[in-house]
Amino acid sequence: MKKIISFSGKGGVGKSTLLVLMLKYLLEKFDNLDILVIDADPDANIGDLIGKEIHFKETVSGKMTILKDKIQKRQIPLDVSKDQIIESEVFEALIEMDDFDILEMGRGEGSGCYCSVNNTLKRIIDILSKNYDIVLIDSPAGLEHFARKTGRNVTDLIIVTDPSKMGFHTMERIIEVSKEVNLLFENILIVGNRFPEDLKNLLTERVENIKERNVRFLGLLPNDDEISKMNLVGENLLQLPSESKTYKTAKELFSAII
Numbered sequence: 001m002k003k004i005i006s007f008s009g010k011g012g013v014g015k016s017t018l019l020v021l022m023l024k025y026l027l028e029k030f031d032n033l034d035i036l037v038i039d040a041d042p043d044a045n046i047g048d049l050i051g052k053e054i055h056f057k058e059t060v061s062g063k064m065t066i067l068k069d070k071i072q073k074r075q076i077p078l079d080v081s082k083d084q085i086i087e088s089e090v091f092e093a094l095i096e097m098d099d100f101d102i103l104e105m106g107r108g109e110g111s112g113c114y115c116s117v118n119n120t121l122k123r124i125i126d127i128l129s130k131n132y133d134i135v136l137i138d139s140p141a142g143l144e145h146f147a148r149k150t151g152r153n154v155t156d157l158i159i160v161t162d163p164s165k166m167g168f169h170t171m172e173r174i175i176e177v178s179k180e181v182n183l184l185f186e187n188i189l190i191v192g193n194r195f196p197e198d199l200k201n202l203l204t205e206r207v208e209n210i211k212e213r214n215v216r217f218l219g220l221l222p223n224d225d226e227i228s229k230m231n232l233v234g235e236n237l238l239q240l241p242s243e244s245k246t247y248k249t250a251k252e253l254f255s256a257i258i
């Protein structure tokens with residue numbers, strides 16, 4: 001089993017929440033699985049959801065900033081290639097939790113910087129994915145990173161949408177853009193989050209209209225006040241009770257993938 005699963009969709013639809021629920025599911029279901037979580041969203045922090053404070057200097061961007069400084073001060077040996085240096089900095093940035101690792105990309109300082117981090121991301125996924133059984137990627141909202149082909153090596157793309165026109169639109173655009181730039185995902189899986197059962201048809205019909213063989217509807221998760229509350233008071237979402245109805249539904253959805 002080697003999977004690289006990326007969560008995408010419009011801003012605020014529940015990408016990070018679903019990633020953490022999947023992480024919880026994987027940790028409960030499998031022993032000794034090497035799991036890496038890559039937080040590639042510069043505007044959010046997966047650490048917030050799991051009660052782990054991550055400082056800028058621990059992020060890839062943070063390490064790169066220090067590296068730039070060293071290069072300017074000519075503190076880097078001349079016989080080492082730029083790629084080798086970046087690689088070693090990436091390994092430095094791995095944050096080890098008890099049962100999984102996190103790589104926090106962080107926000108670049110200045111507009112040019114995040115772009116270079118974005119480019120680095122492609123290589124990082126290549127390098128790191130070899131060492132893990134499962135890589136979960138929290139993508140930034142929107143389309144830009146698909147256009148940049150950051151998701152090139154992803155096996156399963158999960159697109160999350162809420163019951164909104166913009167959510168559906170972003171879902172469809174992600175699929176179109178991925179096709180345009182030739183990103184070949186094994187599976188594209190659509191999840192409706194905070195989605196009432198009685199609106200289900202509206203989503204399944206839209207998904208059926210997408211004529212790509214690898215696209216399918218995975219299921220719905222309801223709005224759950226317990227999840228909102230845990231987020232609001234800063235509780236670790238991995239500690240959502242296993243009896244939670246939403247978690248049980250999430251497990252059913254995920255078991256169809258892994």
Ligand SMILES: Nc1ncnc2c1ncn2[C@@H]1O[C@H](COP(=O)(O)OP(=O)(O)OP(=O)(O)O)[C@@H](O)[C@H]1O
Pocket residue numbers: 010011012013014015016017018041044140141193194221222223224225227228229231232246
């Ligand atoms: N099923 C749900 N029930 C109730 N609240 C939810 C549910 N899913 C997500 N939320 C809440 O919605 C908010 C946004 O969720 P989340 O941060 O996971 O979205 P996101 O897509 O990662 O957002 P961003 O684009 O900003 O990264 C959070 O406060 C989260 O707790």
Ligand SMILES: [Mg+2]
Pocket residue numbers: 015016017041044138
């Ligand atoms: Mg997020």
